[in-house]
Structure formats: structure tokens, C-alpha cells
Amino acid sequence: MDTTICAISTAVGTGAISIIRVSGKEAISIVNSVFSGVDLTKVNTHTIHYGFIVEEDNKIDEVLITLMKSPKTYTTEDTVEINCHGGISTTNKVLEILLNKGCKLAEPGEFTKRAFLNGRIDLLKAEAISDLINSETEKARKLAINQIEGKLSKKIEYIRKNLIQIQASIEVNIDYPEYDDIEVITNQNLIPNLNKILFDLNELIFESENGRIIKNGIDVVILGKPNVGKSSILNTLLEEEKAIVTNIPGTTRDIIEGKINLNGILLNVIDTAGLRQTSDFVEKIGVQKSINVSEKADLIIYVIDNTTANLAGDIKKITNLNNKKLIIFINKDDMSSKNKYDKFNKYNVVMGNTISTNGLDKLKNKIVEMFNIKYLDTKDFSYLSSARQISLAKKAKNAIENAINNLNEGISIDMVTIDIKECYETLGEIIGAVYQDDLIDELFSRFCLGK
Ligand SMILES: Nc1nc2c(ncn2[C@@H]2O[C@H](COP(=O)(O)OP(=O)(O)OP(=O)(O)O)[C@@H](O)[C@H]2O)c(=O)[nH]1
Ligand SMILES: [Mg+2]
DSSP states (O other): OOSOEEEEOSOSSSOSEEEEEEESTTHHHHHHTTBOSSOGGGSOSSEEEEEEEEETTEEEEEEEEEEEOTTSSSSSSOEEEEEEESSHHHHHHHHHHHHHTTOEEOOTTHHHHHHHHTTSSOHHHHHHHHHHHHOOSHHHHHHHHHHHHTHHHHHHHHHHHHHHHHHHHHHHHHHOTTOSSSOOOOHHHHHHHHHHHHHHHHHHHHHHHHHHHHHHOEEEEEEESTTSSHHHHHHHHHTSOOSOOOSSTTOOOSOEEEEEEETTEEEEEEEOOOOOOOOOHHHHHHHHHHHHHHHTOSEEEEEEETTOSOOHHHHHHHHTTTTSOEEEEEEOTTSOOOOOOGGGTTSEEEEOOSSSTTTTHHHHHHHHHHTTHHHHTTSOOOOOOSHHHHHHHHHHHHHHHHHHHHHHTTOOHHHHHHHHHHHHHHHHHHHTSSOOHHHHHHHHTTSOTTO
């Protein structure tokens, strides 16, 4: 934190402008020492200056310098941003000059890490900055910007405030039992308050599924026997001839992926090798891969060929897919069939084809319905969304459940303060009020360089 760091903040490549960001105690003096324009140590904060970056008497680049003095900056430290002409060689040369003058090259996410460590933003907001950069849909962008604005932090802070009030009233009872004007804490008034917190945590965890799918999308795996039309479904969904389609069973041997935007939610669609017993070495590996990806899927579309006479093999495979969100898609409904599908009544069944333009509309509608995609628009877009946040919320919930169970089992109130404190601190970890250095390092290392 004592060093002055610098990095290229724009994408590396040829472009109109590249921005090099410098932050730290010596940011202004270092840039000033290589700048031909005004004396940057004497100008007002939040001003822009024209000039050249120079090395000995050589002009390296014509630049605009944005100067921002602490504390109203991204990192809260003195910050200088150099707008260079874009292009790899110029930008790298300016960066090299700054490094020679004593700047350290920033690690990925180090500017944001400093903003967090200097107390300008909490951990949820810091994570959301990375999410905003990586967002691929409008909904993901909205989720991230709401988190930056602090909507999610407020929800967590609210629960923590209630916990601290409960904790304080218990402690006052323990410390000053002789006072008459203090409300006596009993199981009767404590348990309902803890149940209210449990309710809020359950809601956060339940709704985190929305956050997860808005941020990461839904992993959809297309499974089924060979030649049923899996690759045709992928191609039709993507509106692109991505996978090879032939009438030869066993055409697809590896997994093929593509993304589509369904009502603002990203579907990561994965086509797989048809499931069958085979002696072909390569195809065997492909079939195993199909099984592996299906285990990690959020949704399996199991495809059946409408013209298949014998469904016994399909029924067996579908039965093995228990615990998975599943749609059985009867493909090729443009072809006649004597099949009856009432044995699939307990599943989500959709019929369609890949021949007509609206042959897959019912399939898409079913996905929208199963993942409540329309309902998401009516909500406030402040959900826990990362695995880190969700697992901590679950840990906090366990602590509060322990407190309630302990009270119900007759354990004394002062003992349950341990569980209440654990819940409070775990929620603190979500926003970064409590943190471990290595976890913070790991989290910021996933950021872009220069952010
Ligand atoms: N009539 C009709 N034919 C279809 C339909 N969808 C796919 N087909 C045909 O079915 C054959 C197999 O299609 P694919 O998409 O390659 O099937 P697959 O399930 O990917 O097959 P494998 O890769 O071998 O597992 C091709 O000849 C397609 O043109 C459909 O809705 N109706
Ligand atoms: Mg295929």
C-alpha cells in the first residue's frame, strides 16, 4: 500500500486511446517528472492537462493527463491517468518509463483492492465491479450496477444491525440483571426475533439462485441417443451451423458449446455425443464426456426421436437422470408416429422439430417458465450471486438455526450469543467487514489488470 502502482487499464491492442493508471503517494511527482506540460504538483485536483511524455529530451507520446488528488479517487490515493495514443508500442513505452521512475506494476485488481482496503467500497461492491466488466447480458449488467450502488450491502447490513441489537439486549440482561427498567430477555421474546433473521437469510439464499443464473447463465446440456437431432437443436437455437449434422448415427463425438440470450438470460448450450454402447474408441470417450457434462448441468434437455419405435432405452436413461432439472424434448414432430408419451407425464415434456422456424419456441418457453425468467424482471435485482457469497450466507443461516435449536433445547441464553456472534461475523465476511488476507488476494487476482 506504500508503493505507487501503475498499469495499462484499457484492453491491450490497437485502438484510438490507451489509458495508463497510476496510483499512490508518488503518482503525481513520478508522472510530473516525465511530463513536458504544466507542473503537475501545482495544479488543482480533478483537472486535465495537455503535453508530452518525455524520456531525456525525446518526446515519446502526446498525451492528456487526468489528475485526481486523494481522497476522491477510485483508490482514494493520488491518482493520475495518462491518455496515450493507442497501440501496443507507444503504451508499453510509456509504461516502461513509469516503471523506470519507480512505479511498481500493479497486480490484477490491485486498484480495486486498494479501494477496498482503504475503505471506499465494501467487498460486495468490489466483486460487482468485476461482474460489471464481465457482464454479457443486460440483466447481468443491472445486477452488477445495483450491487455497486449498494442495494445488496444494505440488505446484509440490515440483518447485521438486527443481530447486534439482539446481542446487545442479551448482554445488558447478563451484565445488569438487577436493573428493573431493562426488558427481560426470555426464549419467548428472543426466538421470534431470531426466526425473523432466519426468514431474511432464507430469502437471501433462495433468491441467490436468481443472482447465479443472471450472472453465469444456465448450463443446458442436450442429451439423447444418436441421430435424434441434438446437433440440429443446437444449430437452430444458435442460428448457426456450429455442429455437423448428418443422418449417420454417431456424428457428434465431442461436446460442442454455444451461447444464446433467452429473454436476457444467457443459455450456455452444450451438444453432446449420442448415448450408446460402442466399441469405437473415440466415440466411447465422447459418450463419457456427455455423461460428465450432464452431471454439472443446470438443465438437461433429453431428446427423443418421435419416429423411434422402442422407447425402453430412453426410459432407462431418463430414470437415471434423477435430481436434475429436465425437459424431455420429443423431436421430429413433423414426422408421424404411433408413440404414446403418457408414460412421461410426470416430466416436463415438449414436442417440436428443427425444421420449422418456430419448432423450438415451446422448448424456449418451457425454459423461461422453469427458471422463472419473466418473474426476474419484476424484482429488485439485488441478489447474492457468487459461490463465495452464497456459501457464507448458508453458513450464517446454520449459525442462526443452531441458536434457535439450542434455545428450544433449553440451553441458556448467554450460551447462544456464540451462535449469534458467528452469524454476525459470517455476514461481515460477505461484505468484507471481516476478512482473511489470502482470501482477499485470491478474489482480486481474478480481476483484470489495470482495474
Ligand atoms: N424430419 C426431421 N428430421 C430432423 C429433425 N431434426 C433433425 N433431423 C435430422 O435427423 C438427423 C440427425 O440429426 P443430428 O442433429 O445430427 O442428430 P444428433 O442427435 O446430433 O446425432 P449424433 O450426433 O449422431 O448423436 C439429420 O439427418 C437431421 O437432418 C426434425 O425436427 N425433423
Ligand atoms: Mg450430433
